[in-house]
Amino acid sequence: MVNHAKNAEAFNQxxxxxxxxxxxxxxxxxxxxxxxxxIPEWEALRELASGIKDHTLSKLDVYLEEFEKxxxxxxxxxxxxxxxxxxxEKVFEILSDHGVKRIVxxxxxxxxxCHLNPYLEEKGIEVVDTDLGERIVQLAxxxxxxxxxxxxxxxxxxxxxxxxxxxxxxxxxxDPYYLTEAARQHLRQQFLTADAAITGVNxxxxxxxGIVICTNEGNADMGVHTQNVHxxxxxxxxxxxxxxxxxxxxxxxxxxxxxxxxxxxxxHLHKPKEGSELHVILVDNGRTEQLGRPDFRNSLxxxxxxxxxxxxxxxxxxxxxxxxxxxxxxxGAILSPGYDLEKYSSLPFASTLCGSCSDVCPVKIDxxxxxxxxxxxxxxxxxxxxxxxxxMRFMGMVFGSPHFYxxxxxxxxxxxxxxxxxxxxxxxxxxxxxxxxxxMPKESFRDWYMKNRLGNGK
Amino acid sequence: MESRSTILAAVxxxxxxxxxxPSIRTIERNEISNCTDTFKNLxxxxxxxxxxxxxxxxxxxxxxxxxxxxxxxxxxxRYKGTIQLEHxxxxxxxxxxxxxxxxxxxxxxxxxxxxLPESAIVHRVAPFITQHMVVVLNESTILEDMHAAYDEIxxxxxxxxxxxxxxxxxxxxxxxxxxxxxxxRSLTVLLLKTL
Amino acid sequence: MRVALFVPCYIDQLYPHxxxxxLELLESLGCTVAFPLDQTCCGQPMANAGFEHVSAKAMxxxxxxxxxxxxxxxxxxxxxxxxxxxxxxxxxxxPFSDRVFEFCQFLMDVLEVxxxxxxxxxxVGLHESCHGLRGLRLGVSSELRKTPYSKPAHLLSMKKGVxxxxxxxxxxxxxxGGTFAVSEEAVxxxxxxxxxxxxxxxxxxxxxSTDMSCLMHLDGLIKxxxxxxxxxxxxxxxxx
Numbered sequence: 100m101v102n103h104a105k106n107a108e109a110f111n112q113x114x115x116x117x118x119x120x121x122x123x124x125x126x127x128x129x130x131x132x133x134x135x136x137x138i139p140e141w142e143a144l145r146e147l148a149s150g151i152k153d154h155t156l157s158k159l160d161v162y163l164e165e166f167e168k169x170x171x172x173x174x175x176x177x178x179x180x181x182x183x184x185x186x187x188e189k190v191f192e193i194l195s196d197h198g199v200k201r202i203v204x205x206x207x208x209x210x211x212x213c214h215l216n217p218y219l220e221e222k223g224i225e226v227v228d229t230d231l232g233e234r235i236v237q238l239a240x241x242x243x244x245x246x247x248x249x250x251x252x253x254x255x256x257x258x259x260x261x262x263x264x265x266x267x268x269x270x271x272x273x274d275p276y277y278l279t280e281a282a283r284q285h286l287r288q289q290f291l292t293a294d295a296a297i298t299g300v301n302x303x304x305x306x307x308x309g310i311v312i313c314t315n316e317g318n319a320d321m322g323v324h325t326q327n328v329h330x331x332x333x334x335x336x337x338x339x340x341x342x343x344x345x346x347x348x349x350x351x352x353x354x355x356x357x358x359x360x361x362x363x364x365x366x367h368l369h370k371p372k373e374g375s376e377l378h379v380i381l382v383d384n385g386r387t388e389q390l391g392r393p394d395f396r397n398s399l400x401x402x403x404x405x406x407x408x409x410x411x412x413x414x415x416x417x418x419x420x421x422x423x424x425x426x427x428x429x430x431g432a433i434l435s436p437g438y439d440l441e442k443y444s445s446l447p448f449a450s451t452l453c454g455s456c457s458d459v460c461p462v463k464i465d466x467x468x469x470x471x472x473x474x475x476x477x478x479x480x481x482x483x484x485x486x487x488x489x490x491m492r493f494m495g496m497v498f499g500s501p502h503f504y505x506x507x508x509x510x511x512x513x514x515x516x517x518x519x520x521x522x523x524x525x526x527x528x529x530x531x532x533x534x535x536x537x538x539m540p541k542e543s544f545r546d547w548y549m550k551n552r553l554g555n556g557k
Numbered sequence: 558m559e560s561r562s563t564i565l566a567a568v569x570x571x572x573x574x575x576x577x578x579p580s581i582r583t584i585e586r587n588e589i590s591n592c593t594d595t596f597k598n599l600x601x602x603x604x605x606x607x608x609x610x611x612x613x614x615x616x617x618x619x620x621x622x623x624x625x626x627x628x629x630x631x632x633x634x635r636y637k638g639t640i641q642l643e644h645x646x647x648x649x650x651x652x653x654x655x656x657x658x659x660x661x662x663x664x665x666x667x668x669x670x671x672x673l674p675e676s677a678i679v680h681r682v683a684p685f686i687t688q689h690m691v692v693v694l695n696e697s698t699i700l701e702d703m704h705a706a707y708d709e710i711x712x713x714x715x716x717x718x719x720x721x722x723x724x725x726x727x728x729x730x731x732x733x734x735x736x737x738x739x740x741x742r743s744l745t746v747l748l749l750k751t752l
Numbered sequence: 753m754r755v756a757l758f759v760p761c762y763i764d765q766l767y768p769h770x771x772x773x774x775l776e777l778l779e780s781l782g783c784t785v786a787f788p789l790d791q792t793c794c795g796q797p798m799a800n801a802g803f804e805h806v807s808a809k810a811m812x813x814x815x816x817x818x819x820x821x822x823x824x825x826x827x828x829x830x831x832x833x834x835x836x837x838x839x840x841x842x843x844x845x846x847p848f849s850d851r852v853f854e855f856c857q858f859l860m861d862v863l864e865v866x867x868x869x870x871x872x873x874x875x876v877g878l879h880e881s882c883h884g885l886r887g888l889r890l891g892v893s894s895e896l897r898k899t900p901y902s903k904p905a906h907l908l909s910m911k912k913g914v915x916x917x918x919x920x921x922x923x924x925x926x927x928x929g930g931t932f933a934v935s936e937e938a939v940x941x942x943x944x945x946x947x948x949x950x951x952x953x954x955x956x957x958x959x960x961s962t963d964m965s966c967l968m969h970l971d972g973l974i975k976x977x978x979x980x981x982x983x984x985x986x987x988x989x990x991x992x
């Protein structure tokens with residue numbers, strides 16, 4: 100059971116660090132604002148992207164089959180996996196066929212979701228994450244806290260310490276240029292000595308049977324083009340109908356993610372290079388189930404830009420790890436309950452429903468509305484604490500009866516006025532820990548109105 | 558094949574009623590008045606360099622820009638490198654490549670990207686493993702935006718093709734921007750002016 | 753114009769002066785205001801906590817009190833949004849989303865107010881409540897790439913003497929969020945502190961908002977820390 104509030108409270112123990120985390124991500128949000136502001140047709144693009152995704156989801160089976168057919172014609176080997184286990188087994192099978200001992204892997208949230216790394220390591224295959232952020236968390240024996248910026252929770256001094264211990268950089272060195280250069284040298288050796296490459300997929304084009312991978316570092320391409328075996332792992336929702344749709348999504352993706360106009364590398368793979376193999380694994384792992392939930396299906400439109408995390412005032416002040424799920428932040432809080440409602444039932448409550456996530460989302464997922472709806476599912480299915488449930492039932496009764504409501508209001512105001520402060524600010528008054536309770540006036544507005552407008556003052 | 562039929566059956570059972578596909582032609586695109594200038598500004602803004610040269614000045618320009626380069630390779634006839642890419646079979650053999658020069662098929666004004674298909678780069682790994690990258694681009698090929706770019710190119714024509722927007726970069730350590738993460742440390746676009 | 757005043761429960765009980773200011777300003781703008789006496793609460797506190805199903809009675813109390821009116825006005829964006837999205841009017845051709853208005857929205861869109869009586873000589877910081885801004889679209893949020901405007905800000909600029917102070921993160925959430933304020937106390941308090949600091953950094957004297965719930969949270973923090981910042985509902989500022 101993930102307790103977001105508890106994790107968030109722990110995160111907030113170090114206020115200076117919370118401020119640093121908040122400001123770092125707000126900086127990314129501001130870059131997004133600037134980049135998107137340069138596109139006058141931004142809102143129309145969002146609408147279009149949303150419409151294309153809605154359409155795709157409504158014909159997902161057709162496009163998956165079209166993709167499979169075209170990709171196969173192109174010489175790509177297409178595989179299907181119902182769940183994480185099937186996916187991992189398929190990956191292992193391919194790697195075993197080629198006697199692979201070490202793989203270089205670029206960023207793929209799907210493989211994180213399937214816990215591929217520990218699975219392969221148990222089977223004796225070394226996995227080297229090659230995205231700098233992912234390599235940092237891998238060497239630190241940590242997990243990513245953000246889908247685009249995996250090591251955003253770590254300070255450069257901490258990265259320096261990890262690199263010193265694991266790849267032998269100078270003790271105390273924390274200059275990002277120096278550390279990045281060290282990682283470049285270290286990972287070049289990995290690229291040159293690995294046996295296979297694994298990547299994620301940003302878009303798969305049904306019409307042409309090709310896949311598109313976006314990176315800034317060039318790590319996916321370094322892996323793919325140096326190895327003779329490439330396995331690309333993708334959730335089935337990554338399909339888009341036509342190549343021309345890339346224009347729409349690519350204009351939105353990088354601007355939303357990091358405020359760049361386009362990622363440095365946008366690679367289109369349609370055929371394996373000569374003498375090599377390209378495998379694509381299409382993974383369900385709960386996606387078709389989500390597709391069957393009318394209130395929640397459009398979460399599958401997500402293009403994994405991370406903008407909802409950067410904008411979320413709660414994410415910025417609680418950190419990605421507080422969500423305890425592969426995908427954190429607002430989008431994670433609507434995806435994760437679909438996998439395991441009991442485990443992730445606190446996530447839909449890690450929000451004020453401010454709606455910033457929905458407004459920033461490049462494919463217009465109504466994230467905050469879905470958070471509200473997951474709360475209702477959690478409430479109805481008994482995943483909310485008994486004390487809260489009783490309180491809400493009581494409030495339901497109070498507000499259901501005008502007479503009772505007035506009586507309780509009067510009693511509450513009177514009691515608070517006469518109660519000594521130390522009784523009011525007791526341990527169980529969570530509101531009062533850092534906040535004064537509101538004033539308790541003698542009369543309600545209704546009392547005032549009766550007296551002053553209805554001449555009913557006694 | 559069990560997974561395949563299970564997934565497709567689940568999609569068919571769970572998908573919503575068909576939603577019409579909107580046309581991308583409905584977008585009223587922002588007009589860019591001077592594509593060349595916009596492109597140049599953007600390439601520089603994202604960490605690249607632009608040099609305007611004549612078509613017969615590629616060789617001397619690259620030599621001037623990279624006087625210390627030991628191993629160079631080329632995908633264009635306008636530049637002769639020290640390594641003949643056609644003779645390379647193992648991509649890892651290119652690990653010491655200092656400069657790679659190739660032709661860009663088109664440029665995109667809105668983001669400073671160039672389109673590099675497999676035919677232009679000869680060896681897929683070359684533009685990634687090289688320390689420095691030089692792209693020769695005809696000014697006349699610069700288009701307004703990504704929609705125009707995808708109208709122009711056939712992504713499936715080659716086994717591989719990519720947009721490159723600036724040199725390889727990362728900001729994974731405290732959002733500090735560093736060029737040269739895994740790919741080239743620099744990108745120079747040699748722009749051949751249209752007369 | 754005949755208007756029904758919908759007073760959110762916490763304003764009725766804790767901030768009656770806010771409802772008085774709302775009533776007085778509506779009256780001075782020529783409205784005939786009725787206050788249905790048996791109103792309680794729209795049900796939002798329970799619904800946002802995951803218990804929409806226990807708020808059914810509260811919703812029917814709302815319908816009993818307000819269904820006969822064509823214009824219903826409340827000094828709260830949050831409660832109005834909840835009514836719009838979750839309370840179904842008995843006659844579907846007269847949905848509440850067409851009839852229930854947040855106070856500023858009513859002044860701007862229905863009364864089309866061009867000037868306001870009186871003056872208010874203070875440096876004012878506007879806290880854009882999320883439900884008003886992104887829910888009711890009382891303005892354009894900072895995420896959207898549309899021509900900026902804000903109905904509450906527009907009304908404040910109409911008021912003589914008001915110096916509306918620009919803020920750095922002008923539409924970031926204050927962290928109230930109903931039960932969130934208690935269930936996620938640490939983040940809620942941190943968000944509130946950060947909002948207050950933004951106002952202090954810009955030398956705001958009066959912090960105002962369309963929603964007293966946000967202000968209750970912020971004022972609680974302000975009072976606890978004895979910060980010299982006054983909190984007033986926008987109806988009080990506009991009526992002042």
